[in-house]
Amino acid sequence: MTQNIAILGASGYTGAELARIIATHPSMRITALSGDRKAGMSMGEVFPHLRHMNLPDLVKIEEIDFSTIDLAFCALPHATSQAVIKELPRDLKVVDLSADFRLRDPAEYEKWYGKPHAAVELQKEAVYGLTEFYRDEIRTARLCAGTGCNAAAGQYALRPLIEAGVIDLDEIIIDLKAGVSGAGRSLKENLLHAELSGGTMPYSAGGKHRHLGEFDQEFSKIAGRDVRVQFTPHLMPFNRGILATVYVRGEPQAIYDAMSRRYADEVFLEVLPFGTLPSTRSIAGSNYVHVGVVGDRLPGRALVMVALDNLCKGSSGQAIQNANLMLGLEETAGLMLAPVFP
Amino acid sequence: MTQNIAILGASGYTGAELARIIATHPSMRITALSGDRKAGMSMGEVFPHLRHMNLPDLVKIEEIDFSTIDLAFCALPHATSQAVIKELPRDLKVVDLSADFRLRDPAEYEKWYGKPHAAVELQKEAVYGLTEFYRDEIRTARLCAGTGCNAAAGQYALRPLIEAGVIDLDEIIIDLKAGVSGAGRSLKENLLHAELSGGTMPYSAGGKHRHLGEFDQEFSKIAGRDVRVQFTPHLMPFNRGILATVYVRGEPQAIYDAMSRRYADEVFLEVLPFGTLPSTRSIAGSNYVHVGVVGDRLPGRALVMVALDNLCKGSSGQAIQNANLMLGLEETAGLMLAPVFP
Amino acid sequence: MTQNIAILGASGYTGAELARIIATHPSMRITALSGDRKAGMSMGEVFPHLRHMNLPDLVKIEEIDFSTIDLAFCALPHATSQAVIKELPRDLKVVDLSADFRLRDPAEYEKWYGKPHAAVELQKEAVYGLTEFYRDEIRTARLCAGTGCNAAAGQYALRPLIEAGVIDLDEIIIDLKAGVSGAGRSLKENLLHAELSGGTMPYSAGGKHRHLGEFDQEFSKIAGRDVRVQFTPHLMPFNRGILATVYVRGEPQAIYDAMSRRYADEVFLEVLPFGTLPSTRSIAGSNYVHVGVVGDRLPGRALVMVALDNLCKGSSGQAIQNANLMLGLEETAGLMLAPVFP
Amino acid sequence: MTQNIAILGASGYTGAELARIIATHPSMRITALSGDRKAGMSMGEVFPHLRHMNLPDLVKIEEIDFSTIDLAFCALPHATSQAVIKELPRDLKVVDLSADFRLRDPAEYEKWYGKPHAAVELQKEAVYGLTEFYRDEIRTARLCAGTGCNAAAGQYALRPLIEAGVIDLDEIIIDLKAGVSGAGRSLKENLLHAELSGGTMPYSAGGKHRHLGEFDQEFSKIAGRDVRVQFTPHLMPFNRGILATVYVRGEPQAIYDAMSRRYADEVFLEVLPFGTLPSTRSIAGSNYVHVGVVGDRLPGRALVMVALDNLCKGSSGQAIQNANLMLGLEETAGLMLAPVFP
Structure with missing residues (x-):
């Protein structure tokens, strides 16, 4: 019906x-x-x-x-x-x-x-x-x-890892690249094509972005203790898409396994092969989320990268x-x- | 099945x-x-x-x-x-x-x-x-x-007008703006982001573009006589979309009426209200075609504009x-x- | 001093x-x-x-x-x-x-x-x-x-030709592609990155753009009679640069010669070799103007193309x-x- | 002479x-x-x-x-x-x-x-x-x-801080956004406009980028001990400019002071007022470097951001x-x- x-x-x-x-x-x-x-x-x-x-x-x-x-x-x-x-x-x-x-x-x-x-x-x-x-x-x-669209990206990267207990809760950094449509259809100088295209800059850096409220609430709830992450969004010269580059401490393979298990049955969440890096171009216009995990050269450190379409x-x-x-x-x-x- | x-x-x-x-x-x-x-x-x-x-x-x-x-x-x-x-x-x-x-x-x-x-x-x-x-x-x-993708754009603009006999067949100019995906996934210097973004240039100007073969064949067939148009494509710094700006001679209202009649029952062809200008942004990613007609300040001249997604x-x-x-x-x-x- | x-x-x-x-x-x-x-x-x-x-x-x-x-x-x-x-x-x-x-x-x-x-x-x-x-x-x-920035582009293309009497004054079409900075730092919906990037559309089509006042004044003054051109600007998804594609009637070689002669001693005006097409990318950020002339496959018709930086x-x-x-x-x-x- | x-x-x-x-x-x-x-x-x-x-x-x-x-x-x-x-x-x-x-x-x-x-x-x-x-x-x-262009950006952010001893040498992350011209004029699929524009993705993530060799050499030399940073570059849909977002541990004000002192007499290095965020748009086409420092909501953590033109x-x-x-x-x-x- x-x-x-x-x-x-x-x-x-x-x-x-x-x-x-x-x-x-x-x-x-x-x-x-x-x-x-x-x-x-x-x-x-x-x-x-x-x-x-x-x-x-x-x-x-x-x-x-x-x-x-x-x-x-x-x-x-x-x-x-x-x-x-x-x-x-x-x-x-x-x-x-x-x-x-x-x-x-x-x-x-x-x-x-x-x-x-x-x-x-x-x-x-x-x-x-x-x-x-x-x-x-x-x-x-x-x-x-x-x-929040940024909040969704960060949570898809981190919830499975917090749930599985495979990362250090005090050492989480989310460096996020956000397409401009996330700012809405508002008439602001910094959203003009002439100002925004051809470059990038951070905004609300240092812990001022409102989506931190969602991170605090959700991550603390899962962890059963206060979790506070660092979060720096950057305004990107494209219209759709968020890329969250998330820096965590933990064993890369354990992180990858936790991620894969958690999303194994989720239609819209695609965990890429270990070491494969996601692009916002590969999900734009869709409800799909691409998740990549890669280990760092420094032992015990890993990167989790999530790409999704902020509007979708x-x-x-x-x-x-x-x-x-x-x-x-x-x-x-x-x-x-x-x-x-x- | x-x-x-x-x-x-x-x-x-x-x-x-x-x-x-x-x-x-x-x-x-x-x-x-x-x-x-x-x-x-x-x-x-x-x-x-x-x-x-x-x-x-x-x-x-x-x-x-x-x-x-x-x-x-x-x-x-x-x-x-x-x-x-x-x-x-x-x-x-x-x-x-x-x-x-x-x-x-x-x-x-x-x-x-x-x-x-x-x-x-x-x-x-x-x-x-x-x-x-x-x-x-x-x-x-x-x-x-x-x-051809450009050939489609030009024909959607002109076929109804040639069929209806409302334009001068010897005075047709197609100035076309073509998104870069029309050039395919080929490794050419002029298709690199660093070369192409942030500006525009014409190509195959002066009657050299191969889609002219289709224009010649189709327009002449409809008209029952040789028709030769001018056609200048321009390479655009965007990925999807063609805008054909077509300069014709004839009464704007008659042109608009012929267009509207011809496409009245076509699902994918949208003739915009008289004087409304189409944008490639409004059809990108879809099978729709937006057609606009506007009269010029010079009597007996009109512009027909067609926007479609070259890949779709x-x-x-x-x-x-x-x-x-x-x-x-x-x-x-x-x-x-x-x-x-x- | x-x-x-x-x-x-x-x-x-x-x-x-x-x-x-x-x-x-x-x-x-x-x-x-x-x-x-x-x-x-x-x-x-x-x-x-x-x-x-x-x-x-x-x-x-x-x-x-x-x-x-x-x-x-x-x-x-x-x-x-x-x-x-x-x-x-x-x-x-x-x-x-x-x-x-x-x-x-x-x-x-x-x-x-x-x-x-x-x-x-x-x-x-x-x-x-x-x-x-x-x-x-x-x-x-x-x-x-x-x-006007568009008016400058059109005049660089046409003044030498009108002065030299090598084109038909009643058959001039200026199809112009204009970078968005020409619209200034004004807060308008259509100038937002999210609306403008990734596509193009015409504006003020059909003889409504104010720079026509300059064309009318200047071309008529040179010609000693009323000259009225067609002029269609298009809003481009880049910040700097104008490309004027000008359709004229006349012998391409005579047009090229008149152009070359007129600008031979001008520091900022570069007439490209006959048949070479200009790009806005090649003049952006500078005071230079690139001028190209190409003959059409239809005898007696030519295209003149001018690229300049609208802001400079x-x-x-x-x-x-x-x-x-x-x-x-x-x-x-x-x-x-x-x-x-x- | x-x-x-x-x-x-x-x-x-x-x-x-x-x-x-x-x-x-x-x-x-x-x-x-x-x-x-x-x-x-x-x-x-x-x-x-x-x-x-x-x-x-x-x-x-x-x-x-x-x-x-x-x-x-x-x-x-x-x-x-x-x-x-x-x-x-x-x-x-x-x-x-x-x-x-x-x-x-x-x-x-x-x-x-x-x-x-x-x-x-x-x-x-x-x-x-x-x-x-x-x-x-x-x-x-x-x-x-x-x-290296990325190496320059990272060093402008970090050398004064390592020299001054105001940051933890074991906790340095450089998340870098790099304009595409840094990849040169090479014919690669991922550098095509159709592939690159409109989105972003990381590359050489996890400690594989060659500019790490320069970081290792220079930072270790200054510190008098081995220093190993994390470094993740991202390919950006613009032609010129690098933004390095650098996560460090230390007192934000001490970091800012060290930075300001070190660059006080440098013509091309502009340390922005404390808390002001740099944009690549503000240095493109020039030899200037903009440096911003902001404290995080988490005590003892700060961000240093450097923008410079990779080609210049x-x-x-x-x-x-x-x-x-x-x-x-x-x-x-x-x-x-x-x-x-x-």
């Missing part, structure tokens, strides 16, 4: 990516789209690449009749999301793509996002959306909180994977799209 | 694009892949983005048992293709993506490609693969010749569309993939 | 390019910089690539003591420029980089820029800044109006070339910087 | 970059250029961006009369260089840009480059070309060995800086070119 889908905040990149995937999803149909500043416009004007889909026009959220909706994706900006979701019908299934429900602890939320959470009770209810690690909870969730597996693809579970559909439905290369 | 597919010349970009589309095609299964220099390698080594498909390893053509194959895509280099296809079983359905069977006249072939055709009888049999204009012939064809609609997507017809499948099967943006 | 230079509107790309060139100019010293919204900031904060120059901080225009200034470059937005220059000391030499003083006829200005000119008397006084064609007037000018020769390099003349310096002073490749 | 300069191996990128800089160098004149495979071609054919310089044609090395040459830059491939330099006149000043004379220990050379050194006596004579740290030796050198300061600019010293010229002559942005 086809599910009726609403996308709130459809004029941003994650909204567009949801629509792109749903275009060939066998059991989802978009029946409502909201976009506050662009309400009244057709989706084909806002995103000409979707014009063939003949989608409904963008409306304001309050114009949507949610009684006909089976599931709503909420692709609104951080902070806006919690205010909107609080007002939605309490029995509506919601997959949120913002940062609003990723952190369980209100104090942590306030620390990283600079103001108190406005929907603390929902925060408690929300299930963290890293599918391969929260599958059962997501299946029965009403509200699922999408992970890091955001909208993950969201649809979770929605599939919440709606009782095949988990991979609509998500088997192959990466686009070259 | 699932069709068994072979891809000959699978280590190039059009081969990879065929595999990408077939990954989610409901009725095709790849059962053989050839790649001469890379025979013995796995497809995942040659194209890591396809490793999740668990495709057969690359073999030499002579190792393939064609009795089990329903249709072969031939993605070999120009000139190689004719030699190979000549040796294939005479009842095997073949879609050729090379230039070898595009021109019907052996003299024209020799003029543009510099040597005599080695399979003249097959050349006669081949059907030209511009689906929307040769649909019926393709349906019953044994051998279908894929069009201009080559491998077109090939699958034609294969669908030849195999009695739904014409659009596997091809409804939405464009990838951003 | 070192000349004291002010740059008004130094926080934009043409302002930065002026500073870059002056960094190694033997006879210019920047003594004042203005930037309204960024007044109070250091130039190193606004443009980190210039931090080593230890430039004066940005101030508001009214804070500058113009009595110590030998020449002011005015790199302000269109329309702002005329208001500002009107208030400057009447004996201050000014090179304006905006569009405000390019058109001599107030009616034409209003037609293309949508409102009446606010400094009509200055408009009369201003000398058009295409150095190679207005050298003598510029030498004695007080106010020099920089050309198309704007700030040109401005400094003109300033050199106005200040009695060597015309090429500071401008012999070689192009940057790769 | 103008110095006569030869460039051996002028058809590669470092050769072109030498010519670009010499174009505006006050005291150097190129009088001979060699390029084996391209001997007989004009430099304007090989590098159209240099055509205005009217350089001598490329010849074979044996055709050059070295008696008229004051200094030769040797921009030949690794291994070729040692064979060629061995045959040059013993009193000719030579700046080598290859890897052949960077390592002092023949065993280390063989370990990293896979075969015995063919000119061991020259290897002993060569002075390591990191100007700011070997200035006096270079001034009197006959043969100067240019550093990392190779040809460095070579000219060293040549200036060897020729008794002003060290900065010809090198004050400002970075090119945007």
Whole structure:
């Protein structure tokens, strides 16, 4: 049975990516789209690449009749999301793509996002959306909180290793290269083509990036003790893709084995042969994740490298994977799209 | 019923694009892949983005048992293709993506490609693969010749106008911007990132580009007289996409109407509202074509602009569309993939 | 003797390019910089690539003591420029980089820029800044109006041909590919990396681009009759460089000869061997212009191709070339910087 | 007095970059250029961006009369260089840009480059070309060995800190992002625009990159004990620029102070304000180096980030800086070119 889908905040990149995937999803149909500043416009004007889909026009959220909706994706900006979701019908299934429900602890939320959470009770209810690690909870969730795209990359690299106890928890460095679409469709000088193309620079270096809140929460939970990693993202002159280069201490082969075992049955996680290095080009446009492990010349040190598409597996693809579970559909439905290369 | 597919010349970009589309095609299964220099390698080594498909390893053509194959895509280099296809079983359905069977006249072939055709009888049999204009012939064809990618772009812009008699046949200029993947995976200095990125230049200017052979053949056939266009391709610093900016003489509104009428029922051809300009970004990764028409400030002059993805609609997507017809499948099967943006 | 230079509107790309060139100019010293919204900031904060120059901080225009200034470059937005220059000391030499003083006829200005000119008397006084064609007037000018960057490219291609009478004045098409820095440092969605990179699209097609005002004025003046060209710019996914592909009617050899003769003594204009095609990559970062001529397969038709750097020769390099003349310096002073490749 | 300069191996990128800089160098004149495979071609054919310089044609090395040459830059491939330099006149000043004379220990050379050194006596004579740290030796050198471009970036980040004793020598990780021109003008599949643009991947990860030989040699020498760092380069989709993100243990402020002190008098080294992050865009096209230091949220840990242009300061600019010293010229002559942005 086809599910009726609403996308709130459809004029941003994650909204567009949801629509792109749903275009060939066998059991989802978009029946409502909201976009506050662009309400009244057709989706084909806002995103000409979707014009063939003949989608409904963008409306304001309050114009949507949610009684006909089976599931709503909420692709609104951080902070806006919690205010909107609080007002939605309490029995509506919601997959949120913002940062609003990723952190369980209100104090942590306030620390990283600079103001108190406005929907603390929902925060408690929300299930963290890293599918391969929260599958059962997501299946029965009403509200699922999408992970940060960088946070997803780092966790795919590290969770199996922390679970297996094969790395030193005090010596973890995540050097991350992030495609620019992760910054959204926002009008900032540093996101202009003339400023960004042809070079790179770090940002939020030294422990300032908000996705550290997710790392702290999740890694500490698995380890049963506080884990604090170093994390340096770099803004990359390409549109899609994250490469996380993760420096760890442990035996490379044990690390590789733990990784391979953990992801052996996961459709979207491809552990490359030992020593093979992943490229973001090999997963762009898809829900696949490539994981590489290589030992260092220094004994007891290894590198784990993860490549995923920030908009797809890091955001909208993950969201649809979770929605599939919440709606009782095949988990991979609509998500088997192959990466686009070259 | 699932069709068994072979891809000959699978280590190039059009081969990879065929595999990408077939990954989610409901009725095709790849059962053989050839790649001469890379025979013995796995497809995942040659194209890591396809490793999740668990495709057969690359073999030499002579190792393939064609009795089990329903249709072969031939993605070999120009000139190689004719030699190979000549040796294939005479009842095997073949879609050729090379230039070898595009021109019907052996003299024209020799003029543009510099040597005599080695399979003249097959050349006669081949059907030209511009689906929307040769649909019926393709349906019953044994051998279908894929069009040039630039040739497809120019024809989508001009065929409806020549058919409708709304433009001056002696005043046609095609200024074309072509993404670099159209040049294939060949090791040439001018295709290196360091040489190509960050700028543009024309190539084969002044009437030297081989796709002119197709323009001459097709436009003259429609017009019932010789038609010779000007055509200047430019090498673009992006991977996918062709934009053809076509300068014509005629009444803009009549041109727009002829275009709209002709493509009204075509799934993959989107005629934008009058005056709207297409972008290659809006069709990349898909089989869609965006067509724009705008009048010039000079009376009696207009511009027609066509954007398509050279690897998909201009080559491998077109090939699958034609294969669908030849195999009695739904014409659009596997091809409804939405464009990838951003 | 070192000349004291002010740059008004130094926080934009043409302002930065002026500073870059002056960094190694033997006879210019920047003594004042203005930037309204960024007044109070250091130039190193606004443009980190210039931090080593230890430039004066940005101030508001009214804070500058113009009595110590030998020449002011005015790199302000269109329309702002005329208001500002009107208030400057009447004996201050000014090179304006905006569009405000390019058109001599107030009616034409209003037609293309949508409102009446606010400094009509200055408009009369201003000398058009295409150095190679207005050298003598510029030498004695007080106010020099920089050309449009696209307008410069088109004129370098066509002026010698119109002067020599070797082309048909009614059959001129300029298909232009323009690097994104020509659009300035403005926060527009279509200038974001995520939107612009990886593809191309036309803009202002059909006779709407303002630089047509310059073409109309200049070509008609040379020809002694109205000349109206077709002009289609395309936004390119690179930062610097314009390629103008110009379609003309005439004998290719005569066209080439006229071109070669006209530019034989010009330091910055390089006419490539007949049939050689220019690339924007070969002039980026420099004041050089590459000009190519090739005959078409259709008799009596030719293509002229011009590549220049929109920020340098198309704007700030040109401005400094003109300033050199106005200040009695060597015309090429500071401008012999070689192009940057790769 | 103008110095006569030869460039051996002028058809590669470092050769072109030498010519670009010499174009505006006050005291150097190129009088001979060699390029084996391209001997007989004009430099304007090989590098159209240099055509205005009217350089001598490329010849074979044996055709050059070295008696008229004051200094030769040797921009030949690794291994070729040692064979060629061995045959040059013993009193000719030579700046080598290859890897052949960077390592002092023949065993280390063989370990990293896979075969015995063919000119061991020259290897002993060569002075390591990191100007700011070997200035006096270079001034009197006959043969100067240019550093690896990545090796330069890592050393600018770490030498002052090792000298000052402010970091833990056993806990150093260099995560490096390298523009593609560092790989030279070689025809490799992974360097094609279609393969490289739009994404990133690591290479030589885990301690395999040859520049580790330089790190080992230099850092151990300074420290007076063995120092072994981790080093992971990543291939970047841009042409110029290296960003080294270096993870160290020590007090951030002490690190910053050591850095600032060490580079206080260095013209080309800009230590940014504490906490400010460098961008490769801010140094591209120039000989400047931007250095940033930021503390991590984890006490006792810091990041040092270095941005430089691999072709200029990392190779040809460095070579000219060293040549200036060897020729008794002003060290900065010809090198004050400002970075090119945007």
